Amino acid sequence: MDLYENKSSKEKIKRDASVNDRIPDGLFLACPYCGAQMYNKQLGEFRVCANCGYGFRLQARERVSLLTDSFEEMDADIQMTNPEFPGYAEKLARAQSQTELGESVLTGLATIQQQKVALGVMDSYFMMGSLGSMTGEKITRLFEYATSHRLPVVLFTASGGARMQEGIQSLMQMAKVSAAVAQHQEAGLLYLVVLTDPTTGGVTASFAMQGDITLAEPHALVGFAGARVIESTIHEKLPKDFQRVETLLENGFVDQIVPRESLAPMIAKIVKLHTSLEE
Amino acid sequence: MSADILNSLKIFKRELTPAQVVKKSREDRFMAREIIDGIFTDFVELHGDRLSGDDMSVIGGIAALNGQPVTIIVIDKGTDIHDKLSKRNGSPEPWGYRKAQRLMQQAERFHRPIITFINTPGAFPGKEAEAQGQGEAIAKSILESMKLTVPMIAIVYGEGGSGGALALATANQVWMFQNATYSILSPEGFASILWKDSKRSDEAAAVMGLTAKDLFEKDIIEYIVPESHNHPRVFNLIRKRLDDEIKALNQLTPSELVKQRRARFRAF
Numbered sequence: 394m395d396l397y398e399n400k401s402s403k404e405k406i407k408r409d410a411s412v413n414d415r416i417p418d419g420l421f422l423a424c425p426y427c428g429a430q431m432y433n434k435q436l437g438e439f440r441v442c443a444n445c446g447y448g449f450r451l452q453a454r455e456r457v458s459l460l461t462d463s464f465e466e467m468d469a470d471i472q473m474t475n476p477e478f479p480g481y482a483e484k485l486a487r488a489q490s491q492t493e494l495g496e497s498v499l500t501g502l503a504t505i506q507q508q509k510v511a512l513g514v515m516d517s518y519f520m521m522g523s524l525g526s527m528t529g530e531k532i533t534r535l536f537e538y539a540t541s542h543r544l545p546v547v548l549f550t551a552s553g554g555a556r557m558q559e560g561i562q563s564l565m566q567m568a569k570v571s572a573a574v575a576q577h578q579e580a581g582l583l584y585l586v587v588l589t590d591p592t593t594g595g596v597t598a599s600f601a602m603q604g605d606i607t608l609a610e611p612h613a614l615v616g617f618a619g620a621r622v623i624e625s626t627i628h629e630k631l632p633k634d635f636q637r638v639e640t641l642l643e644n645g646f647v648d649q650i651v652p653r654e655s656l657a658p659m660i661a662k663i664v665k666l667h668t669s670l671e672e
Numbered sequence: 673m674s675a676d677i678l679n680s681l682k683i684f685k686r687e688l689t690p691a692q693v694v695k696k697s698r699e700d701r702f703m704a705r706e707i708i709d710g711i712f713t714d715f716v717e718l719h720g721d722r723l724s725g726d727d728m729s730v731i732g733g734i735a736a737l738n739g740q741p742v743t744i745i746v747i748d749k750g751t752d753i754h755d756k757l758s759k760r761n762g763s764p765e766p767w768g769y770r771k772a773q774r775l776m777q778q779a780e781r782f783h784r785p786i787i788t789f790i791n792t793p794g795a796f797p798g799k800e801a802e803a804q805g806q807g808e809a810i811a812k813s814i815l816e817s818m819k820l821t822v823p824m825i826a827i828v829y830g831e832g833g834s835g836g837a838l839a840l841a842t843a844n845q846v847w848m849f850q851n852a853t854y855s856i857l858s859p860e861g862f863a864s865i866l867w868k869d870s871k872r873s874d875e876a877a878a879v880m881g882l883t884a885k886d887l888f889e890k891d892i893i894e895y896i897v898p899e900s901h902n903h904p905r906v907f908n909l910i911r912k913r914l915d916d917e918i919k920a921l922n923q924l925t926p927s928e929l930v931k932q933r934r935a936r937f938r939a940f
């Protein structure tokens with residue numbers, strides 16, 4: 394059997410195993426979207442609800458191992474050096490050890506079904522995927538790298554919004570990343586966004602909504618303002634699928650909703666359609 | 673002078689606390705229409721986003737600054753209670769940001785500098801706003817601002833609330849009125865998210881670093897507009913400074929202007 398094992402698939406198995414270590418197969422779970430109950434094991438490799446197709450939240454490293462054939466991490470060592478706000482340093486340290494990431498996004502050079510892309514994956518387990526200045530820095534560098542190496546950018550968004558502990562610096566990241574997106578656009582390169590559950594606040598109000606093509610995972614929650622804030626502002630209950638990507642698709646803000654297991658071939662297909670014959 | 677008088681002078685001259693600045697920033701110190709008429713001449717208001725509607729909380733149009741044509745975009749909180757309600761206290765809808773985008777594109781076409789005046793608690797958190805893509809509207813305003821080849825100066829004159837303010841503040845320079853604020857979230861929201869207690873907003877204001885002075889020290893803004901009860905004096909000062917800074921920015925080539933704006937935000 395060893396004969397057929399290459400390095401990347403070995404790594405894949407190891408990573409999945411470590412995730413399964415944390416969530417036992419026999420654990421009974423309820424789908425956060427449809428409420429159907431199932432054993433953890435039933436979610437399968439892609440961790441998708443068998444009843445409604447909702448994709449359970451993934452850690453960035455899990456996502457990368459499911460999606461890519463090869464992945465070379467960039468800027469792994471970038472992280473906050475001076476978390477001044479009270480309690481922030483502890484929160485960061487906890488998030489870092491839980492996710493094995495320095496910040497709320499994992500970036501690198503990836504191959505997805507033979508297509509070379511600059512890949513960014515946000516991690517909602519890292520302080521709710523909030524947009525810190527080093528999150529912004531990593532995404533900005535990803536775009537800058539992609540621009541200078543003429544690569545498409547594929548970005549999986551997952552974020553609760555701003556990083557409160559960083560105040561105005563967090564807000565400025567929306568503009569900083571947008572400048573890098575503009576530069577990448579002007580170079581004639583493709584920016585593909587995949588909206589995953591949940592994508593809200595400042596990330597929605599910047600690079601999540603700046604893609605040339607916007608895909609989404611089934612039933613992902615995507616919006617700007619929080620549902621509770623809206624309800625208390627307009628004194629009205631919101632309908633069930635408010636801010637679900639099916640509604641965004643209907644309203645014209647998403648190109649396609651793609652089941653998790655079909656994302657890799659879909660991304661590869663789109664990237665290939667953006668590769669000119671001369672290249 | 674007696675100690676009493678010295679003391680009262682000290683109190684009078686003492687700086688406001690951040691919580692006091694927050695309160696002041698929300699008062700009707702300077703009104704949108706007053707700013708337009710006080711600084712510019714020949715204002716022609718232009719309505720609508722050409723897609724879905726006209727958001728009255730975003731006033732836009734063309735005017736002359738010391739004789740030079742400019743495009744101005746001003747967030748208006750409204751005057752009386754009825755007006756404020758209809759403008760949601762200066763919280764733009766997506767079609768307000770799309771109106772701003774249309775006017776920015778128009779300014780680009782006619783090589784007019786753009787000046788924005790910001791006073792908003794944030795983009796409106798409404799049902800229709802979400803359905804019409806509030807996030808996309810702000811995202812696009814920011815992205816398109818990053819590509820403008822004309823000078824752009826943004827001035828926060830009251831509240832600069834979050835992405836709803838940033839949408840109009842991706843500029844070559846950002847200024848703030850002396851008693852304005854600019855922040856990631858309101859102090860109430862900040863306190864309720866971080867401490868689960870919105871009543872600790874004064875404490876939040878103190879740690880958020882949202883006053884003009886704080887933000888100037890952190891190089892988030894370039895200039896603090898001194899306030900006075902003598903409004904014509906304030907407007908004369910702004911007109912003069914805008915004129916000077918736009919003249920200086922006009923010395924740059926279009927691509928240098930874009931570069932400068934992007935570099936300004938790359939530094940964060």
Ligand SMILES: [Zn+2]
Binds near residue numbers: 427443
């Ligand atoms: Zn389900």
